[in-house]
Amino acid sequence: MDNIEQKKYPIGEFQPITENSDVELDQHIKILKNFPARLKNLIENWTDEQLDTQYREGGWTVRQLVNHIADSHMNSYIRFKLALTEENPTVKPYDEAKWAELQDSFNIEIKPALQILRGLHKRWVYELKSLTNKEFESTFFHPEQNRSITLRESLAFYAWHCDHHYAHIENLKKEKNW
Numbered sequence: 001m002d003n004i005e006q007k008k009y010p011i012g013e014f015q016p017i018t019e020n021s022d023v024e025l026d027q028h029i030k031i032l033k034n035f036p037a038r039l040k041n042l043i044e045n046w047t048d049e050q051l052d053t054q055y056r057e058g059g060w061t062v063r064q065l066v067n068h069i070a071d072s073h074m075n076s077y078i079r080f081k082l083a084l085t086e087e088n089p090t091v092k093p094y095d096e097a098k099w100a101e102l103q104d105s106f107n108i109e110i111k112p113a114l115q116i117l118r119g120l121h122k123r124w125v126y127e128l129k130s131l132t133n134k135e136f137e138s139t140f141f142h143p144e145q146n147r148s149i150t151l152r153e154s155l156a157f158y159a160w161h162c163d164h165h166y167a168h169i170e171n172l173k174k175e176k177n178w
Contacts, residue, residue, distance in 0.1 A: 007056035010167035028159035067105035
C-alpha cells in the first residue's frame, strides 16, 4: 500500500462480511459504545487551526471529518430503524462530499457534532443490545450498491467506520506531534 492509500485507509478498506459471530457482534457494539468518548478525548482540546488541518492532502479537515461522522452515523441509525420496522426498505443515499462542504460541516465548532455522537451512539447501542439474531438479519436496500445489506453487515461497517476515521485523526496527531 503506498503512502496515499495508507493515509486514505489507515486500517485497510472495509471487507464486507457474510456473517459474524455473537462475539464479533458484541465487539462491534462495544466499538460504537466507546467511540464518542474516544473521539472527544482525542480532539477536545484542539485549536481551530488544528481542527482546520486536512488529515491528508486532498482530504477533509478534521472539523469536516467530525461533522461527517455525525452525519453518517445519523443516516445509519435511521437505516437501522427503517430495516427493523419495514420489509427491506430502500434507503436514500446522500452525497457525503457535498454535505462536508456545507457550512455546518465546514465552519461550526465541533461540540455539537460530538454531542450528537454521544446521544446517538447511546440510543444506537441500547437498541443494538436488544436485537435478536433474527433481527440482525433484517435488511435495507442500498440503491447505489444495488443490493440488500443486513444489519449485521451494516454494524460491522460502522464499527470499521469509527476505527477508520479515528485512525485518520490519530495519525495526523502523531504526524504533527500534537
